[in-house]
Amino acid sequence: MGDAPVEHELWGERDPRVPAHRRITSDGHPTQEELEERTRRDQPPPSLGILAVERRGLQGAIGYCGLIANAYGQDDEPELAYELLRRAWGHGYATEAARGVIGWAQASGHRRLWATVREWNTASRRVLAKLGFVESGRVEPDELHGDSIFTTRAIAPPD
Template structure:
């Protein structure tokens, strides 16, 4: 991984094949496509609803509302050679009561699956997190999501004893990694 750089105040991470950088409004269609591709077992609040929301316009508004900060967030994952955005990878606030221990989150368009991009992007994020002083990261993953569990295993995340049972959407497994 190359060192993070600043684009204005925004954080940009670079790997051999990817740039992790802020989303552009014109890329809302990519985020919307990810919403449409999500597995039916994903909880409804993370899928396109019966009302068609979020729409591309909703996603555009979300991108416009994001302010640049010193926190990584969920930057777009752009292929360096083509400039195509294939998903996101970054850190989100840990909502499970662990201050200063954010969660790693990634999602790619289906056409980008199986090519090592999630692992590559995640290594860049882990490097940034460590350089930024974080000591531990978390990740939650549904038990049925073998691909994401595989990425987390490659990164050295270990499963904890914490599991949130969910008979409808699949149990959420809590994983952690010391940096």
């Protein structure tokens, strides 16, 4: 719950091309309290979840990274999700955090991960490429917000 202020800040600084239901509305919703309530209500299974991203030796979260349920029917193949505050962009934090989450996914027995990214989000596309994600060939067209590109990455079983 202590990371709700960072989550609220993330919602407030999202690109205007992000769908409206994922941004702060003109009347201020979701509020920080609404985000806290959603976190309390929506508890994921043990091998899924969103973790706060923090810099070593410094206080306070700069974003999140984790595994979420795959909305497209692959229950055993979760989706990698990450988002950082703008002031933390360009330092490799997303790549580093995602590598840790991929290790967690491997230890949890997942064999493949997915990640969706908007076609216009070149920075996230570069992060995914560094992590070994490849385009799956599936694209969800969206003229208003930009096409969503589906990427995937195989995970080797743990030793």
